[in-house]
Amino acid sequence: MVADILRSLLRRPAGLISATLLVLLYGMALFAPFLSPTTPSAQNLDRTYHPPTALVWQDGHLSVQLYQLVDPSTAAYQPLPERSVPLRWFSEGPSYKLFGLFPAHRHLFTVPDSHPIYLLGSDATGRDVFTRLLYGAGISLSIGLIGVFLTSLLGLTIGGLAGYLGGWPDSLAMRLTEFLMAVPGLYLLLALRAALSSRFPSDATFLLIVVILSALGWAGTARVVRGLVLSLRERPFILAANIIGQRPWTILFRHLLPNTFSYLIVAATLSVPGYILGEAALSFLGLGIQEPASSWGLMLGQAQDIKIFMLNFWWLLTPGAAIILTVIAFNLLGDALRDAVDPRFRLPGK
Amino acid sequence: MTAFIFRRLAALLPMLLAVTLLVFALMSLAPGDFLTPVKAQRDINPALIAELQKSFGLDRPWYEQYALWLGNVLHLDFGYSWTYKVPVAQLIAQRAPATILLSLTSLLLAWTLAIPLAVLAAARPGGWIDRLTSAAAYFALAIPEFFLALLAVWMAARTGWFPIGGLTSLDHDFLSPSSKFFDIAYHLILPTLVLGLGGVAGTLRVLRANVLDVLQSEYVTAARAKGLSEKVVLFRHVLRNALNPLLSTIGYAFAGLLSGSLLVENVMNYPGLGRLVYEAFIREDQFVVLGSVVVGCSLLIIGNLLSDLALAWSDPRVRYGR
Numbered sequence A: 001m002v003a004d005i006l007r008s009l010l011r012r013p014a015g016l017i018s019a020t021l022l023v024l025l026y027g028m029a030l031f032a033p034f035l036s037p038t039t040p041s042a043q044n045l046d047r048t049y050h051p052p053t054a055l056v057w058q059d060g061h062l063s064v065q066l067y068q069l070v071d072p073s074t075a076a077y078q079p080l081p082e083r084s085v086p087l088r089w090f091s092e093g094p095s096y097k098l099f100g101l102f103p104a105h106r107h108l109f110t111v112p113d114s115h116p117i118y119l120l121g122s123d124a125t126g127r128d129v130f131t132r133l134l135y136g137a138g139i140s141l142s143i144g145l146i147g148v149f150l151t152s153l154l155g156l157t158i159g160g161l162a163g164y165l166g167g168w169p170d171s172l173a174m175r176l177t178e179f180l181m182a183v184p185g186l187y188l189l190l191a192l193r194a195a196l197s198s199r200f201p202s203d204a205t206f207l208l209i210v211v212i213l214s215a216l217g218w219a220g221t222a223r224v225v226r227g228l229v230l231s232l233r234e235r236p237f238i239l240a241a242n243i244i245g246q247r248p249w250t251i252l253f254r255h256l257l258p259n260t261f262s263y264l265i266v267a268a269t270l271s272v273p274g275y276i277l278g279e280a281a282l283s284f285l286g287l288g289i290q291e292p293a294s295s296w297g298l299m300l301g302q303a304q305d306i307k308i309f310m311l312n313f314w315w316l317l318t319p320g321a322a323i324i325l326t327v328i329a330f331n332l333l334g335d336a337l338r339d340a341v342d343p344r345f346r347l348p349g350k
Numbered sequence B: 001m002t003a004f005i006f007r008r009l010a011a012l013l014p015m016l017l018a019v020t021l022l023v024f025a026l027m028s029l030a031p032g033d034f035l036t037p038v039k040a041q042r043d044i045n046p047a048l049i050a051e052l053q054k055s056f057g058l059d060r061p062w063y064e065q066y067a068l069w070l071g072n073v074l075h076l077d078f079g080y081s082w083t084y085k086v087p088v089a090q091l092i093a094q095r096a097p098a099t100i101l102l103s104l105t106s107l108l109l110a111w112t113l114a115i116p117l118a119v120l121a122a123a124r125p126g127g128w129i130d131r132l133t134s135a136a137a138y139f140a141l142a143i144p145e146f147f148l149a150l151l152a153v154w155m156a157a158r159t160g161w162f163p164i165g166g167l168t169s170l171d172h173d174f175l176s177p178s179s180k181f182f183d184i185a186y187h188l189i190l191p192t193l194v195l196g197l198g199g200v201a202g203t204l205r206v207l208r209a210n211v212l213d214v215l216q217s218e219y220v221t222a223a224r225a226k227g228l229s230e231k232v233v234l235f236r237h238v239l240r241n242a243l244n245p246l247l248s249t250i251g252y253a254f255a256g257l258l259s260g261s262l263l264v265e266n267v268m269n270y271p272g273l274g275r276l277v278y279e280a281f282i283r284e285d286q287f288v289v290l291g292s293v294v295v296g297c298s299l300l301i302i303g304n305l306l307s308d309l310a311l312a313w314s315d316p317r318v319r320y321g322r
Helices: A002-011 A013-030 A129-165 A167-182 A185-199 A202-233 A236-243 A248-284 A296-302 A306-311 A313-341 B002-029 B036-040 B046-055 B062-074 B088-123 B128-142 B145-159 B177-215 B218-225 B230-248 B250-268 B273-282 B286-314
Strands: A055-058 A061-071 A076-086 A088-098 A102-110
Touching: A002 A013, A002 A313, A013 A129, A013 A313, A055 A076, A129 A167, A129 A202, A129 A248, A129 A296, A129 A313, A167 A202, A167 B002, A185 A202, A185 A248, A185 B002, A185 B250, A185 B273, A185 B286, A202 A248, A236 A248, A248 A296, A248 A313, A248 B145, A296 A313, A296 B145, A313 B128, A313 B145, B002 B062, B002 B286, B062 B286, B088 B128, B088 B177, B088 B230, B088 B250, B088 B273, B088 B286, B128 B177, B145 B177, B145 B250, B177 B230, B177 B250, B218 B230, B230 B250, B230 B286, B250 B273, B250 B286, B273 B286
Parallel strands: none
Antiparallel strands: A055 A061, A061 A076, A088 A102
8 A cells, every 4th residue: 555655646746856855855964974075063263154165167177166355354255266176076074973873984075175165155153054054954854754753643642542432531632632722832832942941951952842842733633533533433344343342452553543544644744844844943043953053943043143144145045945945845745645645535445 | 692702701711721820830840930030130129039939939839839820810910020120911011912913914914815816716726826826825835934034134134125123113202193103014014924924825725725615516506697797706605605714713823823923023023922922931031921821822712702703793604602
């Protein structure tokens, strides 16, 4: 069934394009240390607010244009005419751990003699925006997936139990979801963040944010799963399972919940953007991912600096563009997935 | 109908109790309390601190504090803000209108733009209006509000066409009433556009689906058969029915606007509830946070109530009964 859905998904242009785009984005996030020429916290205080460096073709090599700082107070740089350094491919550079496991020191490209290369410019302390964007992708993109996984798990369990058990567990769960859906989300997010921050060490903010976002996000999923379970409960195959004496838990986890998966997978895909945007909003407000780590929201938050505003608008644009691109890709994929699964969504026995 | 309104307002109470209890518990988990910064200030009399500690029971466990706070609130005493040195009620009374104003203008923008566009798009599914608006809505829904706000501020700073932030000019107090009105309207343009864009897109998508749905019904065929012009059919017969589901979701749209305005207000330096609550969180100005949350949730529930009333007004099939 999975192969069917996948084939039908990839046959749709929207599905194919968005799937390719997401594979690319996640690939870039995974191989960020390899793809980036330097490390995200490598500073260069002589090269702050550097404009994006131009790439030129010189003597048969792709080379990076060299710049000269003209006026430090306005961060004005001028390209040095006829001066460029050829890029080195697959060369050695700062060491890193690929996937956090394998020590390595090869980079896709570096520049010899530590000449700066800023494909997207540099920030207030001369760090490479391109590198930080790639590293930030890892955090921003994985929060979406992990958050959605936790939420689906929570929503599935709570919604399934509520729908199957009925009675007071049902009303309790439903009042709770109504409550969560009726309160302005960001207000609660702030409150949770303030309360939980002392419980998590500062390098575990990533975990903290995922927990907060999932704790607020399961309500919608739980409500729909409950509705599905309620309608499935009366189907002949569940009645049959009841009659042959299967235990309630077996019926719930083996028969009822698996039948909600096709809905769940669509809903999960469509809710990934919510998590990416949620993390971005929190980090943007300075309550999410903390320096020296990087995330797209954090980078946008730092772009509020007036100097960047006037000098290096590039930096402002790229993380925002990355967020928009990712969100559109997930929405497209979700819509295509919904069509692929079935417009009226497939239930057994139909 | 009066009974209905009273019943709904009564439902507000348990909700507010639950929210404030939750926020209170969460904030008491956070390290420090709102007196921590006060104790560090030298010019405040220790006797005053002791008195405040006693009156708000800060030496007691949080649930007792909550009961005390609740008792104070019943006497309409929302506490005191340390950052602004004024009673919380006064602070919120200053800030809440700005947020309500912004939410209303955004909602207005969303509806005035989305309604005609959605009807026109649904009238010819797959036509150029439909494809254009669908693509634009797709894109608009993907832009984070704070990013849009940043772009707007950048644009305002670069061109000088619009004010960079705030709700009033420096000389606002000296203007004539009509200039005051235009001054505020001028400051509202950018925040409204930023906050309203997502609303336009969301409303457009929902309404388009509703209109398409209603167009299938038999009375539309009947209306066309008796020779009504397409304009009358679409905007008088179809639209009124297609709007109903939308009316009932205004409340949730309002929740989204409150959350969205928190971000937009912070980026655009807009003096509303969102910025107040954010700054109060950062400074652990506990009573300001609680007061704002109470007001925010009340606004939400009143918004829901109004949307139910609007629904009952527009759809005679809906009754106030249970």
